[in-house]
Amino acid sequence: MDARPWWQDCVIYQVYPRSFQDSNGDGIGDLRGVIARADYFAWLGIDAVWFSPFFTSPQADFGYDISDYIDIDPCFGDLDAFDDLVAALHARHIRVILDFVPNHSSNRHPWFLESRSSRRNSKRDWYIWRDPSAGGAPPNNWLSLAGGISWEYDTTTRQFYCHSFLKEQPDLNWRNPAVREAMHDVLRFWLDRGADGFRIDAIGCLGKDAQFRDDPLNPDYKPGDAPFMQHRLVYSANGPQVMDFVAEMRAVVDAHSGEHVLIGETYLKPKELAVYYGTNLNGLQLPTNFNLLWTPWKPGAITETVAAYEAALPRGAWPDWVLGNHDQSRIASRLGQAQARIAMMLLLTLRGTPTIYYGDELGLKDVTIAPDQLRDPFGVNMPGIGQGRDPERCPMPWDETPKGGFTTGDPWLPIGRNGPGSSVEAQRRDKKSVLSLTHQLLALRRREPALSRGTWSTVAIEGDALAYRRALGERRFTILLNLDDEPKPISLPDPPGALVLSTHGDRRTIRQRLELAPNEGLIVEA
Ligand code: NOJ
Numbered sequence: 001m002d003a004r005p006w007w008q009d010c011v012i013y014q015v016y017p018r019s020f021q022d023s024n025g026d027g028i029g030d031l032r033g034v035i036a037r038a039d040y041f042a043w044l045g046i047d048a049v050w051f052s053p054f055f056t057s058p059q060a061d062f063g064y065d066i067s068d069y070i071d072i073d074p075c076f077g078d079l080d081a082f083d084d085l086v087a088a089l090h091a092r093h094i095r096v097i098l099d100f101v102p103n104h105s106s107n108r109h110p111w112f113l114e115s116r117s118s119r120r121n122s123k124r125d126w127y128i129w130r131d132p133s134a135g136g137a138p139p140n141n142w143l144s145l146a147g148g149i150s151w152e153y154d155t156t157t158r159q160f161y162c163h164s165f166l167k168e169q170p171d172l173n174w175r176n177p178a179v180r181e182a183m184h185d186v187l188r189f190w191l192d193r194g195a196d197g198f199r200i201d202a203i204g205c206l207g208k209d210a211q212f213r214d215d216p217l218n219p220d221y222k223p224g225d226a227p228f229m230q231h232r233l234v235y236s237a238n239g240p241q242v243m244d245f246v247a248e249m250r251a252v253v254d255a256h257s258g259e260h261v262l263i264g265e266t267y268l269k270p271k272e273l274a275v276y277y278g279t280n281l282n283g284l285q286l287p288t289n290f291n292l293l294w295t296p297w298k299p300g301a302i303t304e305t306v307a308a309y310e311a312a313l314p315r316g317a318w319p320d321w322v323l324g325n326h327d328q329s330r331i332a333s334r335l336g337q338a339q340a341r342i343a344m345m346l347l348l349t350l351r352g353t354p355t356i357y358y359g360d361e362l363g364l365k366d367v368t369i370a371p372d373q374l375r376d377p378f379g380v381n382m383p384g385i386g387q388g389r390d391p392e393r394c395p396m397p398w399d400e401t402p403k404g405g406f407t408t409g410d411p412w413l414p415i416g417r418n419g420p421g422s423s424v425e426a427q428r429r430d431k432k433s434v435l436s437l438t439h440q441l442l443a444l445r446r447r448e449p450a451l452s453r454g455t456w457s458t459v460a461i462e463g464d465a466l467a468y469r470r471a472l473g474e475r476r477f478t479i480l481l482n483l484d485d486e487p488k489p490i491s492l493p494d495p496p497g498a499l500v501l502s503t504h505g506d507r508r509t510i511r512q513r514l515e516l517a518p519n520e521g522l523i524v525e526a
Pocket of ligand 1: 061064065101165201202265326327
């Protein structure tokens with residue numbers, strides 16, 4: 001029997017529930033809609049779905065502001081729909097990963113309503129309250145990741161509360177053991193209901209400095225960067241105590257029967273990221289590795305990122321990779337649609353657990369949103385740094401009809417279409433589409449463990465062409481990627497074996513010295 005945990009030989013697919021499938025015509029995706037699309041996950045060939053939050057929420061930050069951690073927001077469904085969703089996915093051998101938002105609740109959560117009601121309330125210390133500095137100024141210089149400062153003054157009790165994001169998202173006080181216990185109960189609630197793991201939101205924000213020291217200025221800040229980047233987040237986040245909190249969460253999920261995964265939202269360079277695996281791997285199993293997001297799209301830079309990350313991993317730690325999510329401009333907009341296919345081939349042939357953001361398998365691009373249709377509060381708070389996060393959150397185009405098969409009502413954001421032929425229905429019919437390519441890549445990865453577990457090594461770099469090897473025992477593959485839209489020659493050190501998969505689907509022969517077509521990627525037996 002294979003003793004490997006399921007989350008290692010696994011491809012995760014991220015669903016942004018508002019935008020996946022609407023079942024009741026209100027223009028917002030919901031859980032019954034996801035159930036109706038369960039066969040799509042099975043056909044595509046992914047192993048787990050991570051759902052952005054669908055818990056009870058005033059939706060100030062579209063679900064990342066939770067007012068009841070153990071219920072479903074009516075716009076998404078109810079607990080019965082949740083149970084049916086788990087059953088539908090488990091019946092197809094697909095795991096369910098929930099978004100756990102420990103750093104902050106909604107300002108309408110009953111805990112916060114109590115906390116702000118009086119300084120003597122028993123829940124006062126469940127949130128982070130501080131006296132004003134001299135002259136009534138905020139307690140320190142911390143900046144909110146959603147724009148503005150991290151402090152909101154409460155006139156009733158004459159103290160400031162801390163919010164790392166919107167003022168509607170007050171930060172919980174993780175130093176208070178009662179808060180930790182309540183949040184552990186949330187984990188237990190969903191484990192009992194069938195969750196297979198959690199993606200932990202803004203995990204670093206739990207590590208706040210006990211002395212609330214000012215963050216230092218960031219010398220690398222450039223105009224146009226998000227305002228919070230004016231500081232280095234040295235004291236407002238990622239302090240050492242966060243690892244104690246993570247180890248406790250890990251103990252909670254490990255104590256539950258079965259094997260459960262903890263993924264963390266960790267925007268960190270490899271060495272800092274490695275810390276989140278914990279002492280003797282008692283932390284997160286998969287601290288999210290975002291490093292490809294800020295790597296220049298050049299063979300040398302990509303190779304350096306892979307090597308630096310592999311080298312930083314603690315012994316026994318398992319790697320993971322992402323190219324996008326609901327907070328980032330889509331990969332097809334960053335690199336262009338032709339390169340997005342190469343990016344998918346890269347993502348699905350790196351060692352470790354990849355996560356695909358919904359719609360990236362269609363090569364979807366960001367959608368331009370009319371200024372009066374902006375929905376994302378971050379975009380509204382931080383004008384001048386793009387359109388916020390709406391462009392990458394648009395509804396899934398399932399078919400070629402005007403509403404894309406997503407809803408019968410008015411979609412909450414415009415349908416995320418690139419143009420005719422970009423829907424799931426059209427791309428499933430087109431054997432050369434990026435969806436068909438993703439489908440084939442996933443099937444190959446499932447058949448060939450060398451692609452998920454095998455060792456990784458660079459074979460050749462020539463200009464914009466990259467070749468690397470994945471090897472597990474006798475199974476060895478060379479992946480050749482042209483990162484440019486011009487033809488690129490490349491030579492392999494050994495005569496190549498059979499061609500297994502190609503982005504363009506029209507190559508017949510492979511030679512030791514070959515010319516890659518523009519934006520071409522190949523997988524060959526080595
Ligand atoms: C990170 C989430 O990914 C983002 O969407 C959210 O706005 C913040 N955390 C606050 O929860």
